[in-house]
Amino acid sequence: GNSVTQMEGPVTLSEEAFLTINCTYTATGYPSLFWYVQYPGEGLQLLLKATKADDKGSNKGFEATYRKETTSFHLEKGSVQVSDSAVYFCALTYGGGSYIPTFGRGTSLIVHP
């Protein structure tokens, strides 16, 4: 079946540091890939997406590139802010037959001033 693996957290950074959160996936077919963010006390919000190989999703300074050859969709940001502190979830959907969005376990990001 489909699955998503994310790096363990928490990731702790100082403000303005570079962020990478690794995500790899297993899926049949050609899934769409997503990053969601969950701020404390709130629901999951879509951060960015990519629907085919080599697509780059971007939003709010975050970027992720759909790499089919390495089955990866790593999240990056050049300069994090305290307000980026949240839990980030990598997800996929479709996957050639399984129509159910499948999520990783999440990676907590803590940004210190």
Added chain:
Amino acid sequence: DTGVSQDPRHKITKRGQNVTFRCDPISEHNRLYWYRQTLGQGPEFLTYFQNEAQLEKSRLLSDRFSAERPKGSFSTLEIQRTEQGDSAMYLCASSFRADTEAFFGQGTRLTVV
């Protein structure tokens, strides 16, 4: 459209009682999903609907759980004879198509005492 809404936001119940949660999806979305999320974990799939048809249920969904989506609009998730292990955040999401992003509600936090 105000997005996906869930009611109630919080529910405290005694072990053995029945509880029912409601989800109102985005109006033009045909697909509706229920997930469960516990602390430090990603959303775990429970069940989903395409319009009014319940198409798949997770093995996580015991016989005490039942979900409906009459007329393909709102959905309800009922848990009978609640157990302490049912304590979690119950998330509802909807999407327009299988390969498009899911939009989440803010969830219903269930505490079984």
